[in-house]
Amino acid sequence: xxxxxxxxxxxxxxxxxxxxxxxxxxxxxxxxxxxxxxxxxxxxxxxxxxxxxxxxxxxxxxxxxxxxxxxxxxxxxxxxxxxxxxxxxxxxxxxxxxxxxxxxxxxxxxxxxxxxxxxxxxxxxxxxxxxxxxxxxxxxxxxxxxxxxxxxxxxxxxxxxxxxxxxxxxxxxxxxxxxxxxxxxxxxxxxxxxxxxxxxxxxxxxxxxxxxxxxxxxxxxxxxxxxxxxxxxxxxxxxxxxxxxxxxxxxxxxxxxxxxxxxxxxxxxxxxxxxxxxxxxxxxxxxxxxxx
Amino acid sequence: xxxxxxxxxxxxxxxxxxxxxxxxxxxxxxxxxxxxxxxxxxxxxxxxxxxxxxxxxxxxxxxxxxxxxxxxxxxxxxxxxxxxxxxxxxxxxxxxxxxxxxxxxxxxxxxxxxxxxxxxxxxxxxxxxxxxxxxxxxxxxxxxxxxxxxxxxxxxxxxxxxxxxxxxxxxxxxxxxxxxxxxxxxxxxxxxxxxxxxxxxxxxxxxxxxxxxxxxxxxxxxxxxxxxxxxxxxxxxxxxxxxxxxxxxxxxxxxxxxxxxxxxxxxxxxxxxxxxxxxxxxxxxxxxxxxxxxxxxxxxxxxxxxxxxxx
Numbered sequence: 166x167x168x169x170x171x172x173x174x175x176x177x178x179x180x181x182x183x184x185x186x187x188x189x190x191x192x193x194x195x196x197x198x199x200x201x202x203x204x205x206x207x208x209x210x211x212x213x214x215x216x217x218x219x220x221x222x223x224x225x226x227x228x229x230x231x232x233x234x235x236x237x238x239x240x241x242x243x244x245x246x247x248x249x250x251x252x253x254x255x256x257x258x259x260x261x262x263x264x265x266x267x268x269x270x271x272x273x274x275x276x277x278x279x280x281x282x283x284x285x286x287x288x289x290x291x292x293x294x295x296x297x298x299x300x301x302x303x304x305x306x307x308x309x310x311x312x313x314x315x316x317x318x319x320x321x322x323x324x325x326x327x328x329x330x331x332x333x334x335x336x337x338x339x340x341x342x343x344x345x346x347x348x349x350x351x352x353x354x355x356x357x358x359x360x361x362x363x364x365x366x367x368x369x370x371x372x373x374x375x376x377x378x379x380x381x382x383x384x385x386x387x388x389x390x391x392x393x394x395x396x397x398x399x400x401x402x403x404x405x406x407x408x409x410x411x412x413x414x415x416x417x418x419x420x421x422x423x424x425x426x427x428x429x430x431x432x433x434x435x436x437x438x439x440x441x442x443x444x445x446x447x448x449x450x451x452x453x454x455x456x457x
Numbered sequence: 458x459x460x461x462x463x464x465x466x467x468x469x470x471x472x473x474x475x476x477x478x479x480x481x482x483x484x485x486x487x488x489x490x491x492x493x494x495x496x497x498x499x500x501x502x503x504x505x506x507x508x509x510x511x512x513x514x515x516x517x518x519x520x521x522x523x524x525x526x527x528x529x530x531x532x533x534x535x536x537x538x539x540x541x542x543x544x545x546x547x548x549x550x551x552x553x554x555x556x557x558x559x560x561x562x563x564x565x566x567x568x569x570x571x572x573x574x575x576x577x578x579x580x581x582x583x584x585x586x587x588x589x590x591x592x593x594x595x596x597x598x599x600x601x602x603x604x605x606x607x608x609x610x611x612x613x614x615x616x617x618x619x620x621x622x623x624x625x626x627x628x629x630x631x632x633x634x635x636x637x638x639x640x641x642x643x644x645x646x647x648x649x650x651x652x653x654x655x656x657x658x659x660x661x662x663x664x665x666x667x668x669x670x671x672x673x674x675x676x677x678x679x680x681x682x683x684x685x686x687x688x689x690x691x692x693x694x695x696x697x698x699x700x701x702x703x704x705x706x707x708x709x710x711x712x713x714x715x716x717x718x719x720x721x722x723x724x725x726x727x728x729x730x731x732x733x734x735x736x737x738x739x740x741x742x743x744x745x746x747x748x749x750x751x752x753x754x755x756x757x758x759x760x761x762x763x764x765x766x767x768x
Binding site for chain 2: 174194208212266271274280310312403408412424428431439443447
């Protein structure tokens with residue numbers, strides 16, 4: 166057996182009946198957790214296929230009497246899914262562009278260019294990781310207001326340029342690229358911008374891919390900031406639309422079965438992204454937790 | 458070799474007159490600073506600026522669109538005399554306390570148990586991580602349905618075991634705990650994944666050596682697994698505490714702070730000051746008090762962990 170495959174319990178232990186029982190309990194516990202996680206989702210899925218009055222039937226049914234796929238069509242129309250998804254992608258596109266341009270330049274400067282007070286600058290950036298979110302959400306709203314950016318996508322795009330997690334990851338990656346690699350280009354008179362664009366960024370493709378996924382998940386899931394700065398209906402992103410039509414619009418909310426259908430529609434894109442890029446995401450979570 | 462030293466550095470800047478020394482400085486550092494400038498602007502506008510601005514805001518009466526009026530400590534007086542404040546403080550700390558009580562040990566146990574399994578580890582990891590993929594609002598919609606007193610899944614389960622159903626979000630005594638249950642369900646997977654990564658990094662030889670020395674399974678967990686997890690545990694305790702003290706989105710979306718202010722938190726109060734009553738100065742004052750509280754908590758925590766670490 167490979168060394169990495171063992172943990173606390175060894176093969177020898179497993180031969181003892183007591184340990185065997187405990188090991189089975191571990192499986193039972195894990196299986197219980199899995200059921201606890203997956204069953205509610207299935208239950209919601211069935212709910213989304215029920216008729217409006219079947220949802221409030223007492224005693225409740227598990228499987229729907231009729232599978233109403235038309236709930237999904239209704240949710241698609243009521244929540245204006247094509248429009249809000251398009252808005253979310255517009256928000257995401259600018260968000261990513263601003264973040265990559267600003268942060269990759271800063272990370273490159275911090276790791277390969279001559280600058281004074283390098284550590285001081287780095288600390289100014291990194292210290293924001295410890296800042297509590299609410300200490301700046303209200304004044305940041307006022308900043309956006311004073312810049313005249315309320316109800317424009319700029320309010321989502323621009324703050325993306327100040328993200329220390331991205332900076333930390335990119336600088337770490339750039340540090341690993343030996344300077345000799347672009348010394349020749351420098352001697353040939355290539356500008357630093359060109360070196361960054363032509364040599365450094367292509368090397369960083371894997372990490373940029375991971376950061377793209379994180380940015381997508383962040384924009385798709387973010388609610389509070391988007392709700393504050395994009396309040397007019399034509400700019401709503403998926404989260405804001407989902408909130409307003411389901412819960413926020415007191416007294417005129419959508420029927421429960423349609424709510425559930427819309428909720429599941431909104432879960433599909435991040436689910437697809439996750440299933441394809443699971444490895445990156447889990448590694449990113451691990452990294453972001455350990456960075457401190 | 459340090460790659461940053463390759464730049465052609467100027468010779469003996471000391472001997473040059475003042476003007477060209479400045480020019481010299483920019484010739485050497487100009488490009489680097491130019492690359493740094495955009496990030497500095499963005500950080501100033503959206504991170505450091507707002508924090509400092511908040512300290513100013515706390516002493517002003519400000520309505521967007523009108524000139525600010527300096528009012529001294531008035532905002533603080535009005536915040537401290539708000540009749541909802543004591544309850545908001547109690548709720549915020551109760552939420553953080555319950556979240557730690559229910560939510561802190563669960564991911565550790567789950568991580569140890571799941572890494573122990575020889576088959577299906579990837580499946581179980583995926584299963585517990587699943588809620589983290591669901592967008593927050595979708596999650597709340599789902600849980601409002603789960604908490605429904607007559608048709609919700611939770612009461613169905615209670616009834617299956619012959620227990621009476623509960624009111625969950627509608628009961629003043631239970632609403633806050635309901636939110637904690639939901640956020641534990643939703644968040645413990647990502648924390649467990651962190652712990653699992655730390656456990657996988659433990660060398661198998663340690664366990665082998667301990668086994669040969671006759672350490673039982675419990676002793677191996679206590680003396681090898683848990684010490685290896687300690688740095689992560691220490692860090693996550695602080696991060697979870699800070700995050701739960703800032704709780705806003707869950708009560709905002711799911712209960713509106715009710716029933717009867719039972720889920721009104723400090724952050725939600727600040728949100729209401731700003732975006733419902735348009736009293737940004739008051740929100741700034743409360744924000745500043747909270748900021749100081751969290752900074753003090755973090756400092757105490759850092760000091761304490763250092764003292765414990767030295768022993």
